[in-house]
Amino acid sequence: MKTFHLDFAHPVPGSTPHQSIHRVSWQGAAVMGILNVTPDSFSDGGKHFQLEAVVDSARKMLERGALVLDVGGESTRPGADPVNAQEEIRRVVPAIEALQDLNVLISIDTMKPEVARAALLAGAHIVNDVNGLGDPEMIRVCAEHGAPAVIMHMQGEPRTMQKKPHYQDVVSEVKGFLFQQAEKALAAGVPSVMLDPGIGFGKTLEHNLNLIRHLSDLEPYGVLLGVSRKKMIDLIADVPEAKNRDAGSIAVHLFGIEQGAAMVRVHDVEGHLQALKVWTALKGQ
Template identity: 45%
Template sequence: MSSQGSLPPEPLACGRFTLTFERPLVMGILNATPDSFSDGGRYIAFGDALRRAEQMMLDGVDIIDIGGESTRPGAPPVPLDEELERVIPLVEKLKDANVPLSIDTYKPEVMRAALAAGADLINDIWGFRMPGAIDAVRGSDCGLCVMHMLGEPQTMQVSEPDYVDVVREVREFLAERCAELEAAGVAKARISVDPGFGFGKAVLEHNYALLSHLPETAPEVAAGVAPYPILAGMSRKSMLGALVNRPAPERVAASVAAAVCAAERGAAIIRVHDVAPTVDALKVWAAMRDALAGGAFRHEMH
């Protein structure tokens, strides 16, 4: 059992920003790729990607996560130069928009270039395991998101993922990665964690075990120490499609439901394709939470 207790996460140091978690923050996905599982090709053109970012900001996004390489199961790797061409101009154009910019990459060269261009957070599906990844971020002030992945995108769902205890094994992996980052001089205040929904997990069994035990996926901390912020990314994924039997673009309602479940289970950041409905749903959830905390429902409950 994790020793997280009821403490909320401390603020996350995130480049030019300090993120606080009085409510879950919404991270909007900006896929500058031709082959994303959900919206591949829609925002590969620079102008389309900018318009998408502008719409997300109007919809109330808290963080924009820019990706130049698809990480869907079976996705082929993208050459370094091509990934740089997709993401760096977007960072340069959006860096003055007063919204934190995250880069979804595992390549140290992209990390360095993105940070130099003005990115605030590095979101790494490999958990900073690639040679040079820790060196690329250790001397900066950017935030980090450390994700768990079993295998790699090309092979992670080819054979049935196998765990004895998926929650414990994810937590232990994330603890090891956080410890290595902190040993290299990265402050705990810069680190968030992601259990990696859909990345080497059985569609229903493992993903819903992680969701139901979300607080326990974060590395254990000493009593009285705030837990690491948890990022939950389930938007439009197969774990939802397996239940609702709809293709990825039609999983908006399921994705919003998953976002509310993640908020209820303690997610600090929720990564989504559909910003506006998620923001709306979380406002309703937060109003209910605040009313309960203030005793507004006491009469009705008795």
């Protein structure tokens, strides 16, 4: 079973000192729980729009085994309208502050450097950027705050990304972009990175399947895979309602872990942890 890690410039929950950095390590695949503090996310929009609900859901995810909680204040579903930075900060900062007593690793899911900065100052630890650190200022924010970054690939932008996705070679193009951004970030002082191929972000079903089958091409970096309740489950198994796609999500994530994924980003933490424990036992690990 592989060991993965994230490095931070400052102490964070669960870290151990490692020379001049602090390291969080895990074996096999870790689980990142999704906390969308938005009214319009495709699966759970509005569910966590009240702080009491945020803290309650976060506590349950932690009790069930999540390593990281990913807080997002702007929906990036296909066709979603953008949210300005002030509104996004208004949504995420109170949620992050409310989670401080839980002593948990918190990721801020944002494309905006000003939102990332506000979230890190409020107590977040990781920046999860669906824009793949495309804004140089985002790299500077991560470096200044000693925060690791999740670098995701997206073709286009959320409102139009699914209209006509096109690649000559999706695996090599996505890999090339992610490796280029990772090298920029590390050279600029970001302590560590994870790579996310961006399933469903400017990709057809065949593009998505091809990327998942070749996750090992993204080594030696740790890979974050996020397929939870996405449209590809419906396209494969005819499940129109997003809330009913957890079984298909678990199947894809287990396959992705077999290909080397270090972390999976999920809505159903309990179901994924149960499946992971059984799957790991069957493999004798």
